[in-house]
Amino acid sequence: MTTVTRVPETDIRRHELAGFLRSRRERITPEQVGLPRGRRRRTPGLRREEVAQLSAVGVTWYTWLEQARDIHVSPQVLDSLARALLLDRSERTHLFALAGAAVPAPGSDCTGVTPALRRLLTQLEPFPACVQNSRYDILAYNRTYGRLLCDLDAVAPQDRNCMLLAYTDEDWQAAAVDLPDVRRVMAAKLRGAMAEHLAEPAWKSLLARLQAASPEFGEIWARHEVVGASNRTKLFRNAEVGLLRLEHTDLWLGPSAGPRLVSYAPADEESRRGLELLLESALARA
Known part of the structure; x- marks a missing residue:
């Protein structure tokens, strides 16, 4: 009687994941991700160490992943790999499925926002604070x-x-003092950040939505202005508590192109009192 050896599903899944990563790596040219080709390149597509560099993971760890070794892969790392390998939405979903991880759905808690970071956001109250990525998505607040x-x-x-709110939400627009300058600076920061993500579907989708929503955005985008991150005092005209003078600060949570903690401290006592009233209002509505 012939004995059939059953291969554990986890082993099959790891080998499928390894093959998928390898196939995606080999299809990308160095030029697509801003890397020099060099004269002695024999590997089709990217090298393993290049993917590791782009994903901010160790070369040995990524090599083990392509060798189907039994190692843990967090959602944060999967998301980094998806960006580095220029995966579209379907490919990203497939990557998470092979790794046995749930794909963060739109509106669900971002896997990069830890419980400790959420507690910090609460502890900062009444100071306004949020976590954003370089695409201006608000991940937590x-x-x-x-x-x-x-x-x-x-x-x-x-x-x-x-960015979307600055062009599509009337309340957001009314609260931004000197809205034209705010829009211009935000667009310039977005263009600077997008240089590292030109081929990524999420970035292209955001750009398409902005261009469709506002001819003004199209005009500003066509200027090709670029500025870096900066901390400065900003003015807000809040509908409930009036004018607020707040000192803006970005605290990077990883590489400068990644997520950041955005916080606003009152620049004067009047603004401090305004923030306290705003928090009281928010708590009353809860």
Whole structure:
């Protein structure tokens, strides 16, 4: 009687994951991700060490992953690999499925926002604070930030993006003092950040939505202005508490092109009192 050896599903899944990663790596040219080709390149597509560099993971660890070794892969790392390998939405979903991880759905908690970071956002109240990525997606926010420019809780999760709100939400626009300059600076920062993500579907989708929503954005985008991150005092005209003078600060949570903690500290006592009233209002609505 012939004995059939059953291969564990996890082993099959790891080998499928390894083959998928290898196939995606080999289809990308160095030029697509801004790397020099060099004269002695024999590997089709990218080298393993290049994918590791782009994903901010160790070369040995990534090599083990392509060798189907039994190692743990976090959602954060999967997301980094998906960006480095220029995966579209279907490929990204397939990557997470092979790794046995749930794909973060639009509006669900971002896997990069830890419980500790969420507690920090709460502890910063009444100072408004949020976590954003370089695409201006709002990944998490505290109650004061949720009422600073508009009612963020009322905004669909997939639309919680500062660039979109600056061109499509009337409350957000009314709260931004000197809206034309705010839009110009934000667009210039987005263009600077997008240089590393030109082929990624999520970035292209955001750009298409902005261009469709606003001819003004198209005009600003066509100027090709680029600025880096900066901290400065900003003015907000909140519908509930009036004018707020707030000192803006970005705290990077990883590489400068990644997520950041955005916080606003009051620049004067009047603004501090305004933030306290804004938090009281938010708590009363809860």
